Amino acid sequence: MLFSKNTKSASSNSTPSERISVSLKSLIDLAKLATRINLHHSENRSQQSGGYVSRFKGRGMEFDESRFYQPGDDIRSIDWRVTARTGKTHTKVFREERERPVFISVDNRKTMQFATRGVFKSVVATKLASLLAWAAEYHGDRIGGQTFSDAECRELKPQNGRHAVLRFLNALVSKTDVTFSKHESSAEISQHITLEQILARLTQHARPGSLVYIISDFRGINDAAEIHLSKLSRHCEVVLIFIYDPLETSLPVKGRYRFTDTVRDVVIDATDQQRLLNYQQRFEQRKRRLELLAKKRGLTFIQCSTLEDPLQCLR
Numbered sequence: 001m002l003f004s005k006n007t008k009s010a011s012s013n014s015t016p017s018e019r020i021s022v023s024l025k026s027l028i029d030l031a032k033l034a035t036r037i038n039l040h041h042s043e044n045r046s047q048q049s050g051g052y053v054s055r056f057k058g059r060g061m062e063f064d065e066s067r068f069y070q071p072g073d074d075i076r077s078i079d080w081r082v083t084a085r086t087g088k089t090h091t092k093v094f095r096e097e098r099e100r101p102v103f104i105s106v107d108n109r110k111t112m113q114f115a116t117r118g119v120f121k122s123v124v125a126t127k128l129a130s131l132l133a134w135a136a137e138y139h140g141d142r143i144g145g146q147t148f149s150d151a152e153c154r155e156l157k158p159q160n161g162r163h164a165v166l167r168f169l170n171a172l173v174s175k176t177d178v179t180f181s182k183h184e185s186s187a188e189i190s191q192h193i194t195l196e197q198i199l200a201r202l203t204q205h206a207r208p209g210s211l212v213y214i215i216s217d218f219r220g221i222n223d224a225a226e227i228h229l230s231k232l233s234r235h236c237e238v239v240l241i242f243i244y245d246p247l248e249t250s251l252p253v254k255g256r257y258r259f260t261d262t263v264r265d266v267v268i269d270a271t272d273q274q275r276l277l278n279y280q281q282r283f284e285q286r287k288r289r290l291e292l293l294a295k296k297r298g299l300t301f302i303q304c305s306t307l308e309d310p311l312q313c314l315r
Contacts, residue, residue: 037314093209104129105145156168194225208235241313
C-alpha cells in the first residue's frame with residue numbers, strides 16, 4: 001500500500017513508477033557505485049584488519065576445525081578420527097583463502113510493497129541486493145541468492161562472474177521466467193509462506209563459509225525463525241538488513257490519512273491514538289528483537305528506511 005500524503009521520493013527526480021518498481025537497466029547501472037562497498041562486516045564490528053582467511057570458513061587449503069556433519073557437506077571432508085572417537089559424524093572445515101559464496105535473500109512479500117515516503121520497501125531491498133551482488137563480483141566472490149514472496153521461494157546457486165550477477169538481477173525484477181539448473185530449486189507453494197519456512201530453506205541452501213545477507217522488514221519473526229537464524233550463524237557470516245518506513249517510527253499527530261493499493265482504500269483517523277500506538281509498539285518490538293538476536297549471535301544488523309540512499313546504508 002502507498003500512503004496518499006508525503007509521497008516524495010528519496011530522489012526528487014524519481015518518477016512515480018520508479019518509486020514502486022525498478023528496472024533491470026537501473027540495477028545494472030549500480031555496478032560502478034558498488035565498488036565503494038566493503039563486504040568485511042565482521043572486521044568492521046571487531047575493528048580488526050586482515051583478509052577473508054580470518055573469518056570465512058569454506059573448502060580452502062588451511063584446516064580450521066572439525067564440526068558436526070551437515071546435509072550437503074562433501075563426504076570427502078569427513079573427519080574419520082573425530083567421528084570414530086565421538087561416535088557422531090564430523091566433517092573438516094577449511095579456511096577460505098580467496099573467494100567465498102555470497103548468498104543474498106530478498107523479501108518481496110506484500111508487506112514490502114509499501115511506502116508513505118520515499119520509495120517502496122521492495123525497491124530499497126532490490127537496490128540493496130543489487131549493490132551487494134555487484135560488490136561481491138568486484139571482490140571476486142561467487143554470487144547466489146534467494147527471492148521470496150507470499151507464495152513462492154526461489155534459490156540460485158552461487159556462481160562466479162558478471163553472468164551470475166545478471167542472472168540474480170533478472171530474478172529480482174522478474175516474478176516469472178527464471179530458469180533453474182538441476183542444482184537450483186523453485187518451490188511453488190499454494191499456501192501462505194512464513195518467514196520461518198524461508199529461513200529454514202536458507203539454512204539448507206547457504207553452504208558453510210558463506211556471507212549471507214537477509215534483506216527484509218522481518219514481519220513474522222518468531223522463536224522458530226530465530227532458531228534457524230542461530231543455526232545459520234554457526235557456520236556463515238550473517239548480515240540482517242532491516243527495511244522500514246518512516247511512519248513506523250513516527251506516528252502522525254492528527255488528521256485523516258488514506259491508504260490505497262489502487263484497488264482498495266483504507267482511511268486511518270490519527271485521533272485513534274491507541275490503535276496507532278499498538279502499531280508502533282509492534283514495530284519497536286520487532287526491531288528490538290532483531291537487535292538483541294544480532295548482538296547475541298554475532299550478526300551484523302543494518303537499518304535502511306524508504307527515504308535513505310541504499311548505498312549510504314551499506315557504507
